[in-house]
Amino acid sequence: MLSDIEISRQCELQPIENIATKLGLMKDEFDSFGETKAKVKLSSQRRLKNHADGKLVIVTAVTPTPYGEGKTVTTIGLTQGLDALGKKTCCCIRQPSMGPIFGVKGGAAGGGYAQVAPMEVLNLHLTGDIHAISSAHNLAAAALDARLHHESRLGAQAFTNQSGLEPLNINTDRIFWRRVVDHNDRSLRQIEVGLGQPNGPEHASGFDITASSELMAILALSRSVEDMRVRVGRVVLAESRDGELITAEKLGVAGAMAAIMLDAMAPTLMQTLSGAPCLIHAGPFANIAHGNSSIIADDIALKLADVVVTEAGFGSDMGFEKFCNIKVHQSGKSPDAAVLVTTLKALKSHASDQDNSDVTEPKQTRLEAGFANLEWHINNVSQYGVPVVVTINRFEHDCPKELAWLLQKVRASKAFGCEISDAFSQGAEGAKALADTVLAACEQPQHFKFLYDHGLPLREKLLTLAEVGLGAAGIELSAMATQQLEKLQAEGFGHLSICLAKTPMSISHDPTLKGVPNPFVIAVEKFTLNAGAGFITAHAGKVMTMPGLGLKPAYLNIDIDNQGNIVGLA
CATH class of the missing domain: 3.30.1510.10 (Domain 2, N(10)-formyltetrahydrofolate synthetase)
Structure with a gap:
């Protein structure tokens, strides 16, 4: 199979003006930046304010692993699948930070035949x-x-x-x-x-x-x-x-x-490989911030499209939780359905720290043991009153027998449905079954609820987030954190949401605790006030607000060729 950047370059993209028109923007409501990107003017919000909202779908995932679950691939692929079914669709995603691009994670444009293109434009600078x-x-x-x-x-x-x-x-x-x-x-x-x-x-x-x-x-x-x-x-x-x-x-x-x-307040419009519109805006990480794209991008897309697909960072205990308790609290727009991404590799990696066998090899007992992590995330999303569709992102080495077992197991859970996604290898065609099931989920009665009452004192909100949101046995505050929390409450910031900064690699704050850890206590070292953003960050565990470069960073592979094309970007 071709590399992501080769696939992106071989695709014949439409002029960005065509994509803007397809979405429903007027000619004076966007400014083109070349042929492949445009800034959407906020004047469009005023024209559209009385339009009815479309359906909002949030894509999340199981606890992340080093293998990658394909959350962005699913977000883009689902958008392409819905578009292929004749639904006016737009996806809203975050702008990638160059830190991870040159570090370990690489780009964030999706992959295979489910990408935002040109992928190098999205990943490097964009519109600044x-x-x-x-x-x-x-x-x-x-x-x-x-x-x-x-x-x-x-x-x-x-x-x-x-x-x-x-x-x-x-x-x-x-x-x-x-x-x-x-x-x-x-x-x-x-x-x-x-x-x-x-x-x-x-x-x-x-x-x-x-x-x-x-x-x-x-x-x-x-x-x-x-x-x-x-x-x-x-x-x-x-x-x-x-x-x-x-x-x-x-x-x-x-x-x-x-x-x-x-x-920077204006979202950037781009397109998927199949010509579906995509709004890129903002880029907060989910381990240290709220991990979601902008309310403005959602607002514009919801007024113009039948279905809007957006993505929350990391697992449902991270970006999805913050989407609900921070973003929805401020936007007033709750999701109509959630898509929970998993893979056979991810579940096997959550089975046991003692099992060092290759996660790409068939091993039913290991898959069965790792299913607990997926079931936890299904139950976690369900407690917000949002219908959840599980999608299994298929890899070429996946065992058909294991896929069939997982489909049956998920369909017997609290999930609304379960579909295999081949968006990476087939693009829109590989996501049509998922798109159909997501549309059905969006028609379910709405019963959204927050995890905690935002009128509660800060300590009680944090305790609810830990115990109900994560399944912890409680919280433990350092002496400094205790003093800070009392001061913040006394200064009148008790109404703010809690943003838990923790590792994405575990449901707990300890990255070594895989699967569904139990019991554990969330240990908070300090609090940070974000009065303008409207939340207070609780720092649990060793979460760096400035990452470092690893032994073999991704920048080692990135260069330009003699024709001025960027190479090595993944």
Whole structure:
């Protein structure tokens, strides 16, 4: 079979204007960036606001494994399958970060014959939204350090006399706003800034990856430009020596940050290999942020399409949970159906840490043992009142007998249905059966419910998320986390959602606990306030907000040929 990039390049793509017209956009509602991508203007929201919404389908998965489950392949393939059945369909996915692209994960355009194309355009820069987030974020960091420098240099009274501004009295031990870059770079996790005269005052800082920036979460959760501007103003950057919160608004940098982000508020339109529309917008990771594409992209797509397919990061305990308890809470739009992706390889890998046999080889007993992980995720999605369709992403080495057993086993569970997907090898044709079942699931009565009452105190929300959402035996807070939680509740942030930052490799916060771990306690080390985004992050386990590059990173394979084509991107 051809490589993903070869398949993408051999496909004859339509002009992006045709895709925009197919979706239902007017000529003055998008700006083309060449022939293969366009920015969708937010003026389209005003025209479409009274249109009825289409059906919303969320794609999630079992607990991830190193083998890859094909969640994005399924998202794109399902979109192509629905389109082939005559349904006006659009998918909404996140913009890939270049950190994972050059690190381990590689690209995020799908694969095989279920891709967004051109795949190298999607994976590298696109229309620069992530760079805009980096720039806006780092402007706030620079502004904060500049204010600290001038107030320290002049003293409070002279500073006010010369600037006309009230001093903020920034506490250098309580500066929360670090810097960001869209690459994996472990050497920048902890740094000292302000070294040497006249660059101080010195203080500890560091870099996170741009996808973890609160501004990325704000981009994804804002309903409009006006909403974004208010949210950016609420971002908490530091504390004063008197313990007062210093926001971007108070620092006077919020307007400039919003100006940098303005063009990034418009989703990017591309197409699948079969010519189905796809909106790409925002890129928050699901292990450290909420892991979903934007509310704006969903809103536009839902007003124009019969069915919108979107994807949540990692497993149902991660991106799907956050989709429901953070994104739906803010958007008001619950999913009509969920698709849960699994593979034979994934289930075998969850069977036992002691079994080192090849997961591609038939082994019924190992598959049966690993089924517990899939059943847990089926039950997890079901408790939100969303009908769940399981899809088995087929690989060429899969055993037909094992596939038949798994189909029968899933159909006897709480799942609405189960289908095998051949979207990777067959594109739209290989996803038609899945598309049919998903359409039937979308017609079921709606009984969506949140996992917890957002009016509960923060500790009770976290406890419910741990015990009901993950099956934990409880929570354990460090002394610092206990103090932070009490302070956040007292300061009036108790109404915010909880965003649990943990490993995606286990239902628990311990990546070594496979399958369905039991018993376990969620140990929270610290909390981070995201007042603009509307959630509080609970850090459980060792989750890095700045990844590092491995021994053999993906960038080793990437180059350009003599014709200027990018090669080695997967």
